[in-house]
Amino acid sequence: MPRVRELEVFRLVLPFGRRSETLLVKLTDQGGMTGWGEATSPPPKTWSKLEESLAALLIGVDWEHPDAVPSGESAVDMACWDLWTRMRGMPLAEAIGGTRTSLMATVRLTPDPSVESLVARVNQQVCAGYGHVTLDVRPGWDVEPVRAVRNAYPALTLAVDCGNAYTELGQLVALDSYGLEVIERPFAxxxxxxxxxxQDQVTASVAVEIGSTAELDDYLTLRAAKVLLLRPATFPSLTEVRRAHDRAVAAGWDIQCAGGQGAGLARAATVAVASLPGCTLPCDVTQPPRQNQIVTPIVGADGGVIAVPLTQAGLGHDVDEARLRRFAKDSFRT
Known part of the structure; x- marks a missing residue:
């Protein structure tokens, strides 16, 4: 039974790419075992909430399962799961019901200065082993780049991510004629x-990203999509993630896991969730730059395939604490 004797929280500003902020939680139990969690792009009050209430929830308190720690914070929940599974010598993927040993990966490509340079980038990724590519599209950058990529690669599996940027159907219906597998996040x-x-007008599967089972139920009732874009870091707990997975599978939906942000721990949790039986679409852990990661081994794809660490306990990755402390903007220990 875990009993935490010390906790640390770190605020990092990642040095590469968009210099996004992430929070890391470290729990240490009485025997010296540690568990780690991460909250990527946390809401503004998360730091103060952790500083004011986390110690009372965890220090010196016995708990038998991560669900017994009602923190409501994904980083704390992840750290509890990591500690709990490490104490049992069990991989996190196995503990939550994962069955896959490896995952297909998609690579996400942002808009380019020109269609020609986008096609060149797609060529690089195809040569690197990716058989699935997701193109970021926006109003004004949609039909022309998708057409060019499809003409260059008639057999490539393509998806588009709309970033919730559209308000009308027209351009998205037009995109459907290019043999897309998924249209992600088209509207608010x-x-x-x-x-x-x-979804009624296209053959591609519409994918929606939600952060609660209540939101998912609304979409299931309306049959408003066919794919759940599951981003574990946006849920308060991994148990809630598994609940959303089960409801989507029961409704006949496919699931794609995504979670490329942060310093590596959230990516590792995404890989564990993507090993669940209903996560049938390629996993997205491609952003931001790998140099931002403070875990070993690095979480990512090799030749379009992501390995699920089923021979290591917990998240399956170790934290480089020296690198972490160089990145840390602020921290506290209790």
């Missing part, structure tokens, strides 16, 4: 009815 997540209208 609150607009389930327009998602349903789009």
């Amino acid at each position: 997540v609150t607009d389930a009815s327009t998602h349903a209208s789009l």
Whole structure:
């Protein structure tokens, strides 16, 4: 039974790419075992909430399972799962019900200065072993680049991520003629009815990213999509993630896991979740630059395939604490 004797929280500003902020939680139990968790792009009050209330929840308190720690914070929940599974010598993927030993990966490509340079980047990724490519599209950068990539690679499996940027169906229906597998996040997540209208008019599967089972239930009722874009870091707990997975699978939906942000721990949790039986679409852990990661081995794809660490306990990755402390903007220990 875990009993935490010390906790540390670190605030990092990652040095490469968009210099995003991430929070890391380290739990140490009475025997010296540690568990780690991460919250990527946390809400503004997360730091103060952890500083004011985390110690009372965890220090010196016995708990039998991570679900017994009602923190409501994904980083704390992840750290509890990591500690609990390490104490049992069990991989996190196995503990939550994962069955896959490896995952297909998609690579995400942002808009380019020109269509020609985008096609060249796609060529680089195909040569690197990727058989699935996701193109970021926006109003004004959609039909032309998708057409060019499809003409260059007629057999390549393509998806588009719209970033919730569209308000009308027209351009998205036009994109469907290029043999897309998935149209991700086309409209504002609150607009389930327009998602349903789009799904009625396209052969591609519409994918919606939600952060709670209540939101998912609304989409299931309206049959407003066919794919759940599951980002574990946006849920308060891995148990809630598994609940969303089970509901989507029961409804006949496919699931794609995504989680490329942060310093590596959230990516590792994404890989564990993507090993669940219903996560049938390629996993996305491609962003941001690998230099931002403070875990070993690095979480990522090799030749378009991601290995699930089923021979290591917990998240399956160790934290480089020296590198972490160089990145840390602030920290506290209790």
